[in-house]
Amino acid sequence: xxxxxxxxxxxxxxxxxxxxxxxxxxxxxxxxxxxxLAYICKTTIVAAxxxxxxxxxxxxxxxxxxxxxxxxxxxxxxxYTPTASQGVITCLSNRTxxxxxxxxxxxxxxxxxxxxxxxxxxxxxxxxxxxGRSPTNRxxxxxxxxxxxxxxxxxxxxxxxxxxxxxxxxxxLNAASAAYxxxxxxxxxxx
Numbered sequence: 001x002x003x004x005x006x007x008x009x010x011x012x013x014x015x016x017x018x019x020x021x022x023x024x025x026x027x028x029x030x031x032x033x034x035x036x037l038a039y040i041c042k043t044t045i046v047a048a049x050x051x052x053x054x055x056x057x058x059x060x061x062x063x064x065x066x067x068x069x070x071x072x073x074x075x076x077x078x079x080y081t082p083t084a085s086q087g088v089i090t091c092l093s094n095r096t097x098x099x100x101x102x103x104x105x106x107x108x109x110x111x112x113x114x115x116x117x118x119x120x121x122x123x124x125x126x127x128x129x130x131x132g133r134s135p136t137n138r139x140x141x142x143x144x145x146x147x148x149x150x151x152x153x154x155x156x157x158x159x160x161x162x163x164x165x166x167x168x169x170x171x172x173l174n175a176a177s178a179a180y181x182x183x184x185x186x187x188x189x190x191x
Contacts, residue, residue: 036139
């Protein structure tokens, strides 16, 4: 999926290797990566369970990242009996297994109150945060990417994968543009 401003990317001055969202045109534009811009971070929360942690089990057939409604067999150590129906567990919509919780303390399970939340049809949840209200807090593309990644796992500069996400993110981009007095926000594209 691409959403370039007509005639872009053009690398007009040479070295325009990074992309930003241009809110006045509602499209993408290429620019020098050293330019200091505001930026949008995106955290992806996958609606899936991690590997189940089951005391006294010696084999669990559940893959990491199991989707909601995925089932798995639990095989207990000798002398132990599974508490689930016939040793089958199910990944529930709240990212827990039907009879035990997921062990994913490093992953977030929901967006914070200050973030925009988008729930696309694929079952994931995306959280968006804008940064760089003050011109002194605006960053180069590399520094913006690194700042996003320091926020936690599965967080990076905004990436837009389809028209659903583009339309959903226009709200956060336009609101941040009005609040910050700028029309340019780094996104995750670069050469």
